[in-house]
Each structure stands twice: as C-alpha cells, then as structure tokens.
Amino acid sequence: MTAGRVSLARQVLVLQLLVLTIVIAAGTVLAIVDARRDSDSATREEVVGIAVSLAQARSTADALQSADPTAILQPETERIRLATGMDFIVVMAPDRTRYTHANPELIGQLFSGNIDQALAGETFTETYAGSLGPSIRSVTPVYDDGGAIVGLVSAGVTRARIGEQVTRGLPIILGITAAGLAMAVVSSWLLSRRLRRQTHGMAPDELRTMYEHNDAVLHSIHEGLVVFGVDSPDVADVVNDEARRLLDLPAGPVRRTDLPESMRDLSPLSIRDEMHVTTNRVLVVNTDPVEFDGRVVATVLTIRDHTExxxxxxxxxxxxxxxxxxxxxxxxxxxxxxxxxxxxxxxxxxxxxxxxxxxxxxxxxxxxxxxxxxxxxxxxxxxxxxxxxxxxxxxxxxxxxxxxxxxxxxxxxxxxxxxxxxxxxxxxxxxxxxxxxxxxxxxxxxxxxxxxxxxxxxxxxxxxxxxxxxxxxxxxxxxxxxxxxxxxxxxxxxxxxxxxxxxxxxxxxxxxxxxxxxxxxx
Missing domain, CATH: 3.30.565.10 (Histidine kinase-like ATPase, C-terminal domain)
Structure with a gap:
C-alpha cells in the first residue's frame, strides 16, 4: 500500500466504529429517558393508589370530623408513608390547612399546590415544586356519609427520590452498553481483518485504478479469457469480449454449460495448446490454475482463434x-x-x-x-x-x-x-x-x-x-x-x-x- 494512504479495510473499521458508537450512545440515552418516563408513570400510579386508599378509609373521614384530626391522623399517615416510600402524605381541610405532614413544623400551615380539581370531586396528579422541592403528587377528596367533601388527601414523591431510583438502574444500562460496544469493536475488527485479506490492504483509489486498468485490458486483448473461481465453479467470474465472440456466448452471466461441449469438463490442471473445434471455429485452448497463499483460487481458460x-x-x-x-x-x-x-x-x-x-x-x-x-x-x-x-x-x-x-x-x-x-x-x-x-x-x-x-x-x-x-x-x-x-x-x-x-x-x-x-x- 502506498505510504500515506489509508486502506479500505481501515476506513471501514473507523467508519463502522463511529456509527456503532453513535447508535449505542443514542440507544443508551433513549434507554435512560425511557427508564425515567417509566419511573414517572409508575410513581403517578403509586401516589394515586395510596391517596385514594387513605381517602376512602372510614377512619380518615371520622378523624377529619373529630376535635383534633392531627392527633389521630399524623401517626397513621407517617406509618403509611414510611411503609410505602412516600416523601409526604398530607391530609388537609378544604381550606388547605394541613393536619399531617412529614415535617411536623408545617402542620397547621396552608398546603401549597392545586386543589381545585379535588374540590370539584376529581382525583388528579401533577408535578409541583412544594415545600420539599419538585415532586409528583396526587390530590383526592374525602367524603362524609352524606357525600360532602370534608377534607383532601395528597401523597407525593420528590423528583430527587425518583432520580435516585433511576440512578440505581444505571449500572445495568451502562453494563449492557459497554457489552454492546465491546461486541461492536470485536465484530468490526473481524470484519476489517476479512476485508483487508480480500482487498490485500489496498486503498479505495488503488482498488478503483486497478479495476479500471484490468477492465480496460480484459476488453482490449485479442485472446479469449474465461475465469472460473473455486467457490463458484459453474459460473464464470470473468469473461472478456473476445471470449464471448469466439465461443458465441450470450450476454450476461456465463455458466459452464454455455461453453462448447468439449470445454465443459476441462481439467483444472494446466493444459497447453489443446485443439478444440466448434461449429464455426478451430480454437487453441490453455488452462492454468491460479494460486494465492498456497491454495488454488481460480482456473483461467485462455482461447486463441486458429481457424484461419x-x-x-x-x-x-x-x-x-x-x-x-x-x-x-x-x-x-x-x-x-x-x-x-x-x-x-x-x-x-x-x-x-x-x-x-x-x-x-x-x-x-x-x-x-x-x-x-x-x-x-x-x-x-x-x-x-x-x-x-x-x-x-x-x-x-x-x-x-x-x-x-x-x-x-x-x-x-x-x-x-x-x-x-x-x-x-x-x-x-x-x-x-x-x-x-x-x-x-x-x-x-x-x-x-x-x-x-x-x-x-x-x-x-x-x-x-x-x-x-x-x-x-x-x-x-x-x-x-x-x-x-x-x-x-x-x-x-x-x-x-x-x-x-x-x-x-x-x-x-x-x-x-x-x-x-x-x-x-x-
């Protein structure tokens, strides 16, 4: 290979590694985003379930109508919060006054967030930056026996906790990414090695020049040339114009059965100046095996017109x-x-x-x-x-x-x-x-x-x-x-x-x- 020229195999290796790295990196980012989205979705379902379960409990409505709701509800909500992994469970009056909170100092203060939909009888979720920071929360109404709203229940998980959950899953994602990248590197190297062997380490310009020169020579020489590869012995790899003329071969791929009958079973070993007679011509035929790295890779059939x-x-x-x-x-x-x-x-x-x-x-x-x-x-x-x-x-x-x-x-x-x-x-x-x-x-x-x-x-x-x-x-x-x-x-x-x-x-x-x-x- 000419100095300063990068071989085709190396160019393919670099390009393939670049493409695979980009694809794997993009896949990793998408996997993380998807994991975050799945985590958010699961969190929404979880906070809604906990809030609705607590709101529908008969004891919650009775406590809200008691003289001291905090004394009854705070211990119970804390137990549930710790058991379910919630960051807060707030039970409040319809006027936003908190009866429970993970931070006791905030009890008695007004709930920060939207409650209008809950007051209208709906259960909803939202992402809101409250007293503990941004969180995914749900708000649902609490009804008494007469169907009147006597309070609201809100359960939530902060974004920080959700991020921690996603982070715990990152090693698995990154491990799969690393394994995929390693496999990509190995497969690319093996492909590059095979391509280098097949192209003899030549650069694209050298391959193009060689093809153009070989094609010009094949079509200009006045001797018929047919090449059969060992891997495809029944279909010719190369057939020049003179061979098509001398043997009356059809256009397109040439099969061994298209040759004159006497030439179909020629020995793959060397044959020198063997005479063959076709319908219109007398031909001199030679065959030579082509070897590369100690093995026969093709058989070259040359034909000269001997008719005149x-x-x-x-x-x-x-x-x-x-x-x-x-x-x-x-x-x-x-x-x-x-x-x-x-x-x-x-x-x-x-x-x-x-x-x-x-x-x-x-x-x-x-x-x-x-x-x-x-x-x-x-x-x-x-x-x-x-x-x-x-x-x-x-x-x-x-x-x-x-x-x-x-x-x-x-x-x-x-x-x-x-x-x-x-x-x-x-x-x-x-x-x-x-x-x-x-x-x-x-x-x-x-x-x-x-x-x-x-x-x-x-x-x-x-x-x-x-x-x-x-x-x-x-x-x-x-x-x-x-x-x-x-x-x-x-x-x-x-x-x-x-x-x-x-x-x-x-x-x-x-x-x-x-x-x-x-x-x-x-």
Whole structure:
C-alpha cells in the first residue's frame, strides 16, 4: 500500500466504529429517558393508589370530623408513608390547612399546590415544586356519609427520590452498553481483518485504478479469457469480449454449460495448446490454475482463434500432398524411363514399347475415368494425388465405379477438397494398421444429396471414439494433428448434413449433405 494512504479495510473499521458508537450512545440515552418516563408513570400510579386508599378509609373521614384530626391522623399517615416510600402524605381541610405532614413544623400551615380539581370531586396528579422541592403528587377528596367533601388527601414523591431510583438502574444500562460496544469493536475488527485479506490492504483509489486498468485490458486483448473461481465453479467470474465472440456466448452471466461441449469438463490442471473445434471455429485452448497463499483460487481458460491458420495449413497440406505426389510420380517416371532406355540398349525394342505403352495406358485410363466422372478438376487432381501418396505408403487407394460428380455444390471447391482430403488421409492412416491395406473412395449424388463414403481396411472407430473425433480433434497423433474428422464435422454441420461411422461390412465414414433445402449457418 502506498505510504500515506489509508486502506479500505481501515476506513471501514473507523467508519463502522463511529456509527456503532453513535447508535449505542443514542440507544443508551433513549434507554435512560425511557427508564425515567417509566419511573414517572409508575410513581403517578403509586401516589394515586395510596391517596385514594387513605381517602376512602372510614377512619380518615371520622378523624377529619373529630376535635383534633392531627392527633389521630399524623401517626397513621407517617406509618403509611414510611411503609410505602412516600416523601409526604398530607391530609388537609378544604381550606388547605394541613393536619399531617412529614415535617411536623408545617402542620397547621396552608398546603401549597392545586386543589381545585379535588374540590370539584376529581382525583388528579401533577408535578409541583412544594415545600420539599419538585415532586409528583396526587390530590383526592374525602367524603362524609352524606357525600360532602370534608377534607383532601395528597401523597407525593420528590423528583430527587425518583432520580435516585433511576440512578440505581444505571449500572445495568451502562453494563449492557459497554457489552454492546465491546461486541461492536470485536465484530468490526473481524470484519476489517476479512476485508483487508480480500482487498490485500489496498486503498479505495488503488482498488478503483486497478479495476479500471484490468477492465480496460480484459476488453482490449485479442485472446479469449474465461475465469472460473473455486467457490463458484459453474459460473464464470470473468469473461472478456473476445471470449464471448469466439465461443458465441450470450450476454450476461456465463455458466459452464454455455461453453462448447468439449470445454465443459476441462481439467483444472494446466493444459497447453489443446485443439478444440466448434461449429464455426478451430480454437487453441490453455488452462492454468491460479494460486494465492498456497491454495488454488481460480482456473483461467485462455482461447486463441486458429481457424484461419488451420485453413491455411489445410491448403498447405493439400499443396504439399500434390507436391509429394508429383515427386513420387517423377521418381516413378524416371525409373520407367531408365528401364525403357536399358531395354533399347539391349535391343529389346518390342519389349520396351510394350512396357512403356502399358504403364501409360493404365495411368491414362485412370485419369480419363476420373476426369469423366468428376467434373471438378481440383477434386480429380486431389484423388489422383492421394492415389500416388497412398501407393508410396503401401496402401492401395481406389475410386469406386459409382463415383460420379457433376458439381461439388453446395460445397465450394475448397470445402470439397477439405472434406474429401481429410477423410481420405484419416482412412490411409487407419488402413496402415492392417496387413492388406486398402482405401476406397466414393463420391456421388443420391436422392438430391451429396454423399461421400470413404472405406478402409482399418479397425474402424467405436461410437465413443467417433464422438470424440468429430467433437474435438481426438487423436493419438502429436503436433496438433488429428483434427480431420472434427473439421469435417464442422463443415457438415454448417451445411445441415450428417456424418456417421460404419463398421459393417467394412470400416467407413459416410457424409451426406443436402443439395437443396435448408442449409446450416456458414
């Protein structure tokens, strides 16, 4: 972290502690105020109950009508006052003259306070600053047998006593406050520690700058990038624009099921330059685990577009095949020419003519048959070249008599070369595993469909192997070879065709592409 900058975790800690302290302090004040209010309410109920009970007692009315009310009432009211915790209980005449009081010196003097409501027959409470200081008091009338008011009773508790009661409850409130504040400090510290670990102690400005830079880099690089976190392995944490383009991913969150099927179960361990074929592209895929503090936190999937390069490589392979075919034919022609010359030198003229014309007639017959049945010169040349290549590798390659093709439509010439060339190369490789190696190619039109069938003497592919081969360039070959069937499958899918593997009566791959009707996406 840059010197002088406060980390995000520390800022959050300070802010959280400040907010919690204010909230707890406000709660404490409210608790004290509420306790004071509850205490006042309870005091009002208590003074009313005591005053009314004393006023309704028959002995109180009789004492008020006696010759010396003080002598009778003062001892009794003091006993009740001390028993109930009242600060004063005053029994008075309707003219305010006190007959009883906690301070005997005030007996005979006038009661200070409001009595009008009591004289009107009501019981009421008020807060009043009397002779003992501010107090909560109640005043209620005393009736004789005839219903006339013969006196009043007032009971009260001073504010000082109420304050003492509230103060006695303060330690509990303050203890709860302290415990809450301690818990707030501990929880804030734990949260700050977790946040510091997650943000690596960086300040908000540093986090913002890093996010802006990372976002700009992710959207500008020309390599697809998908990141899956260990905690959420089924939903990508990061997907850049190039990855969405290369994998045709939808907008919004990307799930693992949105990836091409061959990429859904990739190993979380390192993978280097693995070839994957999607409907429209050939992709080079790498995966790398990302470690932090000795544990794997994510898996990074990088994707490069290999489509154009693969197309160029395919064309280069075709040209190389043609060149190899021409080389082998030139070599064979040189051998034949030397043979003819030797025969002439030995005077075997008839044998020389017969040898030269028989080989020429055989080659010319094959060329004439292919050019007559296959009207695409590039395809005819491809098949002738493959025949030579196969022969050089010890494989007999033949073009069936059923082969007849006026046009490669709906395939372009390049697509047709890719299709037939890859199927033929795979068949030659497979046939090499048998003692009597042979390959047979058939290209014709059946029920408005372009059908290509390439059979060989090899063992064929199982259903599982064929699914892998057409899905992702599965092969035991090195150097990223073995994409042939995957490229063929990609091409067939674009044109809405089908590709199947047969094992009876011989191993074969059959491709059918409709010449009319709906075509796949190109």
């Amino acid at each position: 390069l693969q197309s160029v490589m395919g064309e280069l392979d075709s040209v190389r095949g043609f060149a190899e075919s021409l080389r082998s034919q030139a070599h064979e022609s040189a051998n034949r020419l030397h043979t003819v010359i030797t025969m002439v030198e030995l005077g075997r003229y008839d044998d020389a003519v017969q040898f030269a014309t028989s080989e020429l007639a055989l080659s010319q017959h094959l060329i004439d048959r292919l050019m007559g049945s296959v009207h695409e010169p590039a395809l005819a040349a491809l098949l002738l070249g493959k025949i030579g290549q196969a022969a050089e590798r010890g494989v007999e390659l033949s073009v069936s008599e059923e082969t007849a093709l006026a046009s490669s439509a709906p395939l372009s010439t390049t697509e047709a070369v890719t299709l037939i060339g890859n199927l033929t190369d795979n068949a030659i490789d497979a046939a090499l595993s048998s003692a009597d190696a042979w390959v047979e190619v058939t290209v014709h039109e059946v029920d408005s469909q372009l059908v290509v069938r390439v059979a060989d003497s090899g063992p064929g592919l199982s259903t599982e192997q064929f699914a892998k081969a057409t899905g992702r360039g599965y092969s035991t070959k090195e150097d990223h070879r073995g994409l042939g069937l995957a490229l063929v499958s990609q091409l067939v899918a674009r044109h809405g065709g089908t590709i199947v593997a047969e094992q009876e009566p011989e191993a074969a791959v059959v491709v059918s592409i409709p010449r009319t009707g709906t075509r796949g996406r190109r």
